[in-house]
Amino acid sequence: MVLAYYGELSKRERARFESQQAKNPEQAERYRTLCTMLDTIADPQIGQLPPPESEDYWQGLEHSILHRIRQEKRRQHVRIRQRQSIGKIIGHLIPVRVALALGSIVLAFIGGFTLGTRSLLSTTKNDAGSQAFPLALPWDTPPPTAAVASSATTEHLRNFLKRSQLYIATTADRQLACKRCIPIEHQVDHRQFARELLKEAQRLRPMLHHDPKVQKVLQDVEIVLANLSREVQPLSQEQVELLHHIASTTVCEVSSAVESENVQHQP
Amino acid sequence: MRSSAAVIELDRQLVERVLAKDPTVIEDIVRTYKREVYHLALQLCRDHDDAEDLTQEVFIRAWKSLDSFRGDARLSTWLHRITVNLYLNIARSKEYIARKQWDSFDEEVMSGTQSAEYDPEHELFIEQLRQHVDEALTKLSPAQRTAFILRHYYDLSIREIAERMNNTEGTVKVLLFRAVRNLQKLLSFYRDNNAASR
Numbered sequence: 001m002v003l004a005y006y007g008e009l010s011k012r013e014r015a016r017f018e019s020q021q022a023k024n025p026e027q028a029e030r031y032r033t034l035c036t037m038l039d040t041i042a043d044p045q046i047g048q049l050p051p052p053e054s055e056d057y058w059q060g061l062e063h064s065i066l067h068r069i070r071q072e073k074r075r076q077h078v079r080i081r082q083r084q085s086i087g088k089i090i091g092h093l094i095p096v097r098v099a100l101a102l103g104s105i106v107l108a109f110i111g112g113f114t115l116g117t118r119s120l121l122s123t124t125k126n127d128a129g130s131q132a133f134p135l136a137l138p139w140d141t142p143p144p145t146a147a148v149a150s151s152a153t154t155e156h157l158r159n160f161l162k163r164s165q166l167y168i169a170t171t172a173d174r175q176l177a178c179k180r181c182i183p184i185e186h187q188v189d190h191r192q193f194a195r196e197l198l199k200e201a202q203r204l205r206p207m208l209h210h211d212p213k214v215q216k217v218l219q220d221v222e223i224v225l226a227n228l229s230r231e232v233q234p235l236s237q238e239q240v241e242l243l244h245h246i247a248s249t250t251v252c253e254v255s256s257a258v259e260s261e262n263v264q265h266q267p
Numbered sequence: 268m269r270s271s272a273a274v275i276e277l278d279r280q281l282v283e284r285v286l287a288k289d290p291t292v293i294e295d296i297v298r299t300y301k302r303e304v305y306h307l308a309l310q311l312c313r314d315h316d317d318a319e320d321l322t323q324e325v326f327i328r329a330w331k332s333l334d335s336f337r338g339d340a341r342l343s344t345w346l347h348r349i350t351v352n353l354y355l356n357i358a359r360s361k362e363y364i365a366r367k368q369w370d371s372f373d374e375e376v377m378s379g380t381q382s383a384e385y386d387p388e389h390e391l392f393i394e395q396l397r398q399h400v401d402e403a404l405t406k407l408s409p410a411q412r413t414a415f416i417l418r419h420y421y422d423l424s425i426r427e428i429a430e431r432m433n434n435t436e437g438t439v440k441v442l443l444f445r446a447v448r449n450l451q452k453l454l455s456f457y458r459d460n461n462a463a464s465r
Contacts, residue, residue, distance in 0.1 A: 002443055002447045005447075006443070034447070037454055038447070040396070040400075041419065041454075042419060044420075045393060046400050047404070049309050049401065065301065066294060066297055069297075072331070
């Protein structure tokens with residue numbers, strides 16, 4: 001019926017619909033009612049809402065539409081400008097960033113290579129120095145990585161403690177006449193040697209802040225070394241015994257502890 | 268009033284300017300079609316404020332999409348399609364539905380106070396009928412109302428409505444059928460009154 005009202009039926013469909021209407025008066029009545037209702041609604045006075053008639057209204061509407069379009073245009077221009085400026089910045093940034101990245105890679109490579117070489121040299125030096133009793137170890141070269149730093153520190157500590165032990169023992173044994181120790185006469189200047197060892201101990205201490213036991217021993221060694229570096233008078237019996245005790249017991253213990261720790265850390 | 272030939276000619280000239288990427292063409296499009304777009308928007312929204320907002324949105328959308336206009340349809344057809352699509356999109360939003368419910372409540376209260384002001388009996392009857400038809404059309408779903416209005420007031424064929432609504436002809440037929448059936452239900456008391464008066 002709806003399609004019939006709107007004339008959307010084909011000729012054949014229309015003919016069939018009309019014949020049905022003729023046969024069925026109830027359906028015909030329903031169709032008439034529908035047509036009446038739709039005709040009523042079709043009346044522009046009833047079904048359609050009237051638009052404003054005032055010309056001012058239309059001018060105002062036109063003005064506000066064009067105003068909004070202009071606003072949109074401005075926003076679009078701003079967005080385009082922003083995009084262009086960002087593009088420019090990125091355009092400028094790309095070569096700078098590439099250059100920086102390449103520079104960093106080259107620097108890192110050179111730095112790594114230099115540090116690696118120096119670390120290797122210092123380790124070789126240390127190994128040699130441990131036998132020849134060097135006055136001080138090169139400590140100013142930072143290790144390249146934390147693991148290497150830890151192992152280098154341990155190595156340095158062990159090396160230092162051995163030399164300190166030897167020095168203290170020989171110094172103390174001058175009076176105690178210990179046959180195991182190297183006679184003091186073999187050392188050129190024991191006070192200068194003590195001072196160098198003291199400096200080394202002072203440089204070494206901040207590196208061992210994580211281990212209070214080792215720090216304590218180092219502190220003791222530092223005190224003895226400080227005494228030896230200044231003491232012109234012969235040591236008292238108590239001092240000699242303390243020094244020998246440190247040299248033969250505590251330092252040995254710490255050395256072996258450090259050594260075993262080092263072994264555990266190594267894979 | 269311009270004749271339909273003049274309107275078609277004007278439309279053709281505007282299409283040519285759009286295709287030639289004339290930056291000032293949008294102003295003439297607004298000037299030419301604002302009433303037509305507003306009228307359709309008003310019949311769909313059944314509210315002047317909403318129709319005004321929709322009209323503005325239609326022209327902004329049209330301006331943004333001018334580059335995609337290929338010129339294979341009339342500008343008025345294209346604008347109708349934008350209006351219908353935008354209206355259906357807006358009408359689906361929850362905010363719009365909630366606001367419409369509130370407005371209808373407000374109108375019911377207002378209509379109760381205003382109806383007594385109309386003096387002549389016929390005018391009162393027409394006004395009441397208009398309000399009831401308006402109310403009935405407002406109660407249709409947005410898609411049903413769109414199909415009905417385009418068919419009933421704009422005299423578009425089922426195929427043309429389907430094109431404007433981005434739907435199939437079958438869907439439009441169903442929408443139209445349901446719209447008419449719902450209107451029959453909503454306006455049944457007029458039918459009964461008419462029958463009684465006869």
